[in-house]
Amino acid sequence: DQQVKQNSPSLSVQEGRISILNCDYTNSMFDYFLWYKKYPAEGPTFLISISSIKDKNEDGRFTVFLNKSAKHLSLHIVPSQPGDSAVYFCVGGSQGNLIFGKGTKLSVKP
């Protein structure tokens, strides 16, 4: 049973345009959500988080939106840059425990 689902395994976007990565979850007990970015041969690195009591969190080019009624969150990257090309993991968190989605591979083309 996948508690965190990323239904798009890959996404290709032109440099300068918006990247939207989507995530759905089934566990209502998550206290917070995170997005991690992973480059090849490196561990995942924290990108941005959102508390379950918020509906939006913004950090520079990155914004995460949370729709609790739909159990859906999304990560927006504007403008997208070639250096953003990586695998992005949507993660649900509760009391320090993390549940990862399978990831979406983002390719930003110059």
Next chain:
Amino acid sequence: SAVISQKPSRDICQRGTSLTIQCQVDSQVTMMFWYRQQPGQSLTLIATANQGSEATYESGFVIDKFPISRPNLTFSTLTVSNMSPEDSSIYLCSVHMGGLEGQYFGPGTRLTVT
């Protein structure tokens, strides 16, 4: 934040052998975690390792297969025992530093079992 290193970065091992993966953190932490990422899959938590106590294993993972040591607050090892090709994965350690940043991850150990 935390800086985490893992050894080895990758290895190719024969079926039936064992491999011990080391994880070193640059600061003292209470909770360390070991994950596995099989090809095409998400990261799956194997166990939580707290210093001074037995590791806590997630469903589907057992101590005989994945023994863990946690001798101090900056170091841990994970052993993959009696390996089979199904154990071919990336193994990652992580630490929890509190707050909403979740966990910090090491670079991973890519294991291939032939």
